[in-house]
Amino acid sequence: xxxxxxxLCVVVLTCAWGCSSRxxxxxxxxxxxxxxxxxxxIGFDDGDTFSLRGRRIRVLxxxxxxxxxxxxxxxxxxxxxxxxxxxxxxxxxxxERIEYVPGGRDRYNRRLAHVxxxxxxxxxxxxxxGLAYQTVSHYGDSGFPDLAQxxxxxxxxxxxxxxxxxxxxxxxxxxxxGG
Numbered sequence: 755x756x757x758x759x760x761x762l763c764v765v766v767l768t769c770a771w772g773c774s775s776r777x778x779x780x781x782x783x784x785x786x787x788x789x790x791x792x793x794x795x796i797g798f799d800d801g802d803t804f805s806l807r808g809r810r811i812r813v814l815x816x817x818x819x820x821x822x823x824x825x826x827x828x829x830x831x832x833x834x835x836x837x838x839x840x841x842x843x844x845x846x847x848x849x850e851r852i853e854y855v856p857g858g859r860d861r862y863n864r865r866l867a868h869v870x871x872x873x874x875x876x877x878x879x880x881x882x883x884g885l886a887y888q889t890v891s892h893y894g895d896s897g898f899p900d901l902a903q904x905x906x907x908x909x910x911x912x913x914x915x916x917x918x919x920x921x922x923x924x925x926x927x928x929x930x931x932g933g
Contacts, residue, residue: 801838
């Protein structure tokens, strides 16, 4: 009887360690073309940008408050910038499944992508938390009209963020620094 119990424990533990949703053949992507990301491949930057295996990824559909990047002329943190950065890092770190759907590139040559955490758009989480403005109405749907509509709907139903839109805040920072 003891060997059967030991065998059952080994089977249960093996499945617990090796049967993650990433390896399970029943895995269904959150969106067509979604790719799973391993947490250890992610480097954190700010609320709407991170790196994936050293390549910068910019989250589509939103703009979060800035954090200091002296090399880019941003000398101080925008109000709520740290909160947006820490929220993104916490949500990604706690997610059981992280996926992204790559789009094009922006003017800084960052890969644009929609990011899903356990099937939910990261952009929508940030909007609902008051930590992002939607950018769909300015930049368009980037080839993802259904996801863009979800972001617009979330933005309409969420409280207005309590910080200056980041593009305006950056402009004021450049004016103050003479750049």
